Structure formats: structure tokens, C-alpha cells
Amino acid sequence: MTSQLHKSAAIPKIAGLKLGATGAGIKHKDRDDLLLIELTPGSSCAAVFTRNAFCAAPVTVARKHISHAPRWLLINSGNANAGTGKRGLDDALQTCQQVAKLMEASAEQVLPFSTGVIGEYLPVDKIAAALPLAIEALTEEGWERASRAIMTTDTVPKLAYREISLEGGTVTLVGIAKGAGMIQPNMATMLSYIGTDAKIDSGLLQELLFTAADSSFNCITVDGDTSTNDSLVLMATGASGVVVERDNANAQTFALALQAVCDELAEAIVRDGEGATKLIRIVVEQARSEAEARNVAKTIAHSPLVKTAFFASDPNWGRILAAVGRSDCPELDIDKVAIWLGDVCIVENGGRALSYTEEAGQRVMSETDITVRVVLGRGDASQRVLTCDFSYDYVKINAEYRT
Amino acid sequence: MTSQLHKSAAIPKIAGLKLGATGAGIKHKDRDDLLLIELTPGSSCAAVFTRNAFCAAPVTVARKHISHAPRWLLINSGNANAGTGKRGLDDALQTCQQVAKLMEASAEQVLPFSTGVIGEYLPVDKIAAALPLAIEALTEEGWERASRAIMTTDTVPKLAYREISLEGGTVTLVGIAKGAGMIQPNMATMLSYIGTDAKIDSGLLQELLFTAADSSFNCITVDGDTSTNDSLVLMATGASGVVVERDNANAQTFALALQAVCDELAEAIVRDGEGATKLIRIVVEQARSEAEARNVAKTIAHSPLVKTAFFASDPNWGRILAAVGRSDCPELDIDKVAIWLGDVCIVENGGRALSYTEEAGQRVMSETDITVRVVLGRGDASQRVLTCDFSYDYVKINAEYRT
Numbered sequence: 051m052t053s054q055l056h057k058s059a060a061i062p063k064i065a066g067l068k069l070g071a072t073g074a075g076i077k078h079k080d081r082d083d084l085l086l087i088e089l090t091p092g093s094s095c096a097a098v099f100t101r102n103a104f105c106a107a108p109v110t111v112a113r114k115h116i117s118h119a120p121r122w123l124l125i126n127s128g129n130a131n132a133g134t135g136k137r138g139l140d141d142a143l144q145t146c147q148q149v150a151k152l153m154e155a156s157a158e159q160v161l162p163f164s165t166g167v168i169g170e171y172l173p174v175d176k177i178a179a180a181l182p183l184a185i186e187a188l189t190e191e192g193w194e195r196a197s198r199a200i201m202t203t204d205t206v207p208k209l210a211y212r213e214i215s216l217e218g219g220t221v222t223l224v225g226i227a228k229g230a231g232m233i234q235p236n237m238a239t240m241l242s243y244i245g246t247d248a249k250i251d252s253g254l255l256q257e258l259l260f261t262a263a264d265s266s267f268n269c270i271t272v273d274g275d276t277s278t279n280d281s282l283v284l285m286a287t288g289a290s291g292v293v294v295e296r297d298n299a300n301a302q303t304f305a306l307a308l309q310a311v312c313d314e315l316a317e318a319i320v321r322d323g324e325g326a327t328k329l330i331r332i333v334v335e336q337a338r339s340e341a342e343a344r345n346v347a348k349t350i351a352h353s354p355l356v357k358t359a360f361f362a363s364d365p366n367w368g369r370i371l372a373a374v375g376r377s378d379c380p381e382l383d384i385d386k387v388a389i390w391l392g393d394v395c396i397v398e399n400g401g402r403a404l405s406y407t408e409e410a411g412q413r414v415m416s417e418t419d420i421t422v423r424v425v426l427g428r429g430d431a432s433q434r435v436l437t438c439d440f441s442y443d444y445v446k447i448n449a450e451y452r453t
Numbered sequence: 454m455t456s457q458l459h460k461s462a463a464i465p466k467i468a469g470l471k472l473g474a475t476g477a478g479i480k481h482k483d484r485d486d487l488l489l490i491e492l493t494p495g496s497s498c499a500a501v502f503t504r505n506a507f508c509a510a511p512v513t514v515a516r517k518h519i520s521h522a523p524r525w526l527l528i529n530s531g532n533a534n535a536g537t538g539k540r541g542l543d544d545a546l547q548t549c550q551q552v553a554k555l556m557e558a559s560a561e562q563v564l565p566f567s568t569g570v571i572g573e574y575l576p577v578d579k580i581a582a583a584l585p586l587a588i589e590a591l592t593e594e595g596w597e598r599a600s601r602a603i604m605t606t607d608t609v610p611k612l613a614y615r616e617i618s619l620e621g622g623t624v625t626l627v628g629i630a631k632g633a634g635m636i637q638p639n640m641a642t643m644l645s646y647i648g649t650d651a652k653i654d655s656g657l658l659q660e661l662l663f664t665a666a667d668s669s670f671n672c673i674t675v676d677g678d679t680s681t682n683d684s685l686v687l688m689a690t691g692a693s694g695v696v697v698e699r700d701n702a703n704a705q706t707f708a709l710a711l712q713a714v715c716d717e718l719a720e721a722i723v724r725d726g727e728g729a730t731k732l733i734r735i736v737v738e739q740a741r742s743e744a745e746a747r748n749v750a751k752t753i754a755h756s757p758l759v760k761t762a763f764f765a766s767d768p769n770w771g772r773i774l775a776a777v778g779r780s781d782c783p784e785l786d787i788d789k790v791a792i793w794l795g796d797v798c799i800v801e802n803g804g805r806a807l808s809y810t811e812e813a814g815q816r817v818m819s820e821t822d823i824t825v826r827v828v829l830g831r832g833d834a835s836q837r838v839l840t841c842d843f844s845y846d847y848v849k850i851n852a853e854y855r856t
Binding site: 103169234366441444 | 504507508533535537572634635677678681755756757762769775776777778800802803804843844845851
């Protein structure tokens, strides 16, 4: 299930932000797998990282370095440098030192990121050998090549952008992301990098990023597995000269554009979910709290029975009902629950809707974008979660991942 | 992955408990799908039912009737009578009335149970037509035929028994179970019926059943989906004349035998999990609480990435590490965590064990019974969860279930 998100000709540039991709031969030959991003001096950076306790070595290092006014991001695909203990930390740090040496800067100004297989040591030498080529390739027009360099099991690159008019001028946002499996981000997604030429201090930048991530990347799931390497970075070069400050008129417009870019990238990840043939939007309404709404939505989204029914285009709505019933809603009054599949009411008054017909259910299930709406009738909180179906190819991709 | 649990010739009888199976043509023709169990007057009954809020109509009715000294259990396969609202309740009650009429008893003395497709109305007429045949078939030797009559996607019948010597004589337990998908029982499994000729009052019987279920049926998972119809019933006819009372010497021996029967049936369900090729035992030790240990074990057991790696016999232990890392263990010190695959240590000191080799991991993964042991190093609670792998056939079985 692939979708082209952009026409490469139209991708805007972010003044003050250069990207250089090259091939280091980390897992595969003949493809880009190393990406260097260079920020102009004075840029701000904000980031959110995985909450997985076994977070990868580069995540630990990037968390430390983020407060040192980072100028470079070094990202490799093909090896996650996760579950690699102390040696993994040394390796991540060493790649920062390699960049620092070539750029005559300090290692603290470099943020490292990795994605790929867990538990193998990072080929530091290969990265060192390829770094000069990545530096040579640095260009403000590097977004599309960058979006491909960070891919692993992704079948399409993921890129989104917005140009917005603010008081003081035009501001641009461009973002890329990768991820197709081990996707239930907790504070961020697998890897995503968003640049803007707005001038924003890092405190506000961090706040805006948290908000945007929470209802985009944190509301998607492919398989319920939270990666060890999830990282989302927002970089502001300030090169437009347009200032976004807390409470100024620009802040809200910028926040909306950032949300739109995050939403688009997050949706692109689910559409490209491993083996996915369908995009499923799960909307839970009238819950007691947002946490409850999200929990019900995720219980449905993680049910292998629900996901295989979507793959088969089978309106086996009993599986959705069973998932709602086992999710944690104390004293749920099932007589007040209504469940909709697209525009078709499937459950009301504790059972199958009187108006439901198998034909109507079948019609909705045959589509590739499907909305499931669950109305709990016990409050006014709601949440939306995006997921995909579960196919033979998911099993195939993950059974053969390391072969 | 099938295993024959018993030789039919050796199945003991339970004096005072008769079983009669027949075909009612509920979903398939030419197979038994209706089972009547008759208990001698004065028998005790205990039961645990699903905690799914959308519990099936027969579960609601059986919960009410259990306190009325039940004499009959009526069980059908092929239709779950779940998600069927008020009509479903009327239908379930009507089948009880049908039995009551033929037996000249009251409907409250009948417990109804259903398993099969969710959301279709129960074919009450077919059941009424077949009931006389089920009554005619009633025999104390009916256990094996009964174990087949309750099957749905099961590939083998599940039956276990124990004969134990107590003070006062010999007591026998025989149990049957069904279930292969929608398996993450919460207080019980899909359907299981255990009979004994011991004399036990229903209060103690209920207590013993809770305890046995909690570490057997409640510790297995195939796909994390809790059924709407889970029911486990323990029936004591008292026909042996041997009394089991709280605190008498017999109670502990009986409890151990009951636990053994429950364990054997629960394990048989996982071995017959939809599409399963491997049995995975997940043992979590040194947790802060049993709840924490169980949560970590279930996080691993529900990970589609872990399950597909087992299917592929791929020692991709990074996926197990990632699952432990995302499970809810506040302030987990990963340096204290050790993970074992069979007798091979895969993770220690926050990363790959120094002694680990791919060959050693591969050797364990090639087996069909595999133990994963996670030592958290933060307490003294432990839990064991049984699950199975995730194969193409799981997707196939569940994509084609209703066709």
C-alpha cells in the first residue's frame, strides 16, 4: 500500500539546513544509508525520543547532546546500534567524534541516530570512510535523497512540507520520516526530521513538538511494538528572519502547520506499514477520558483478529465488539455503545444494529481507507488512532527480516 | 502443531455425570455440534466466566442460573450467540426451556454455553430438533465424543484426567476444553468443562477453581484477544462418596490434581493455537510484583515481531529485548536485566551477552518447545505465560474464518 506524497520538483528548501546522503555499505550495497544534516550556526533543535527502557545507544548520546546547540545530525540505516551495551555507546560517540574532527567542532554538537537490525555492533569504520562523501554531498536541495537514505523496510520515502505566511514573511517546514514495522511510537516515531527556517527558541520549539507528536506519531500503530530507536527532531534555522514566539500571532499558525506535517508523515508510515493493504482510522468518542479513548482505540488497533478481518475485507464486526469489550472500561454499559463501520451502524443496544446488513458491511470493508467509530456513551473525551491491516506479507517480511 | 493428549480407551468415567453429543447442523453438517451434560441430583457446580464487557448471551444466562443447583449444561459450537442483544438472551433462555421441558425440570437448572461465530442469531429450532438425540446419547462414557463436539478451529480435541487416592477412597477428575483463537482468557478459557466424583460444596469448589484457573487458563495467550464466551465449569457429582472439605487432608491433594488438569488443558489450547508451530514458555523472574512479571511476559507474548521471529526460527533476540523495554516497568535498570533463550544467555549488562553466538541462538530456536527467561533483577515475584508463534496460517485461518 504505497502512496506518493509529493512531487520531487516541488519540494521547498529550508535556508540554513543542508542534507548530504551517501552509501556506506552498512547492510546493503548500492544504496544510500548514511545521512548528514548540517544546521547553520544559531539554529534551535527540539527532539522527542523513544520511552523504550532498552533505548538504543545513539538515543542515549543524542539525549545528552541535544542541549549543546547541535550543528550536525548523523543518521544511518541498516543497523540500529541497540542492545549493544557499553560498546554501542562508545561506537555512537565515536561517529560523533568523526564528524567533529572533519568539521573542526566538538562531538557534543553532533546528534547520532541509527535504525535497522537490533543487536549488531555498528560498523564504525565504514561510516568513517563514507563521511567525507556525505559532507561533499551537503546541499539545501537534499531532502528527497535524504528521505530515501533513512529507509529500511519502507517501500516509499515519506516527505511532507508546508509554506505558511506569518507576520514578517513566509516560513517553510519540510519533514521526512521512515518506519514500517516495530511501530507504536511512544513520544516519537521510528525516525523523523523536520526543518523550518522560522526563528524559534528551543524551549518553545520543544513545546510545539510535544504537542504535535502527541496527536500524530503517538496515535499510530502498525504492530504495537515500540522501537528502541524512535526519534523525532525539529530543527529551526531562523534563516527566514521570521520570529515565532510564545503568544505572538505567528505561534498558532506555525503550530497548525507543524501539526499538519506531523500528521501527514505519521499517516504515511501507517500506509506503508509492513504488509499493509488498508488504512484503518479508529475514532473513539464519548469516553470518560482521553486515556480511556486511546486505550479502547489501541485495543482494537492491536487485535490480530480485527486486523486479519480487515485484510480479508470480511465485515466480521464481532471481533471489533469483542475488542471493545475486553478493553479496560470499568462498568461499561454496553447498551449505550454504538459502533460504526464507515457510514454503517454495526452495533447498538448491546448487539447487532437492526438496520445492519452484511451487504452494507461488505461495501465498506472493500474500501482501502476505512473508519471505525466507537461511541462509548459515557463522557465527552475522544481520540483517533491510525493503523493498518495484518496480511500474509507482514508475517513474510518479519519472518525473513534478517535473511 | 497437534498432540494427542490421551488414549481414548483409558479415559475414566465420572460416576453421576453423563454426556450426550449429537449433530444439530448449526454451522457444518455431518459433525457433532451440540453437547448435553447431565449431573446427578445433589451435584455441585462452580464456574468462571469471561470478563469481556460484551459477554455473550449464554454467559449472562449461565451466570444467573449457576446458583440454582444446575443439573444440565447445554453447549453448542458453530455459533457464539454473542453481540446478539435482547434476542440473543431470549434465544439462550429458550434453549434452557427446551431442555427443561424434555427433562420435566425448570429452566434455571440448565446452563447454556455457545462458541463460534459472533453476531449471528442462534438457530434455536435446529437445537430443539436435535435435543432428543443428545438426550438419547447421554452416557458416562461420552467424554471423548464430547471433547470433539465443542471444537471450532481446534485441530485436536483436548482432554485431561487424573485419578487420585484420598482419605476415604479414589477420586477422579476428567476435563475437556476447546479453543485455538481469540485466546487470552480473563478468568477462564474459551470453553472448558471438568467433572469429578468428589463430594465438595459449591463454595469450596468455586475457590479451588479460581486458584487453578489463575495460573493455568489465565496464563495463556494465542493472540491477546479475550473471547466474549470464555467459560470454565467444574462439576462435582459426589458419587464417589469421598468428601473434600476446606482444611481436610484431601483438599490439598485435590487442588493439585485440579491444577494439573487445568494446566494440561491450557497448554493443549496453546499447542493447538491457530497456525501455531511452536510452544513458547515465557518465564519472568525477579519482578517487583506478580502483576509486573505477568505484564512483561504478556508484552513479549503479544509482540507480533517476537512471534514471527519464532515462526521463522530466527534468533532475533533484539525483538525480545525491545518488548521488555517497552513493557511497563518504571525505572527499569537495564544493566541488571538478563534474558535467556533456553540455556543460552542472550542479554546481560544492558546488551548482547558476551558469550552469545548466533549458532547457539539458532540451536534453541530450531526446537518446537522453547523457554524464554527474563530476569529483571528488581524483586522476587515471578510468572509464567504460555504462548505460540505467529505464522502464515494464523493469517489464513482468520482471514478465511467466515468463508
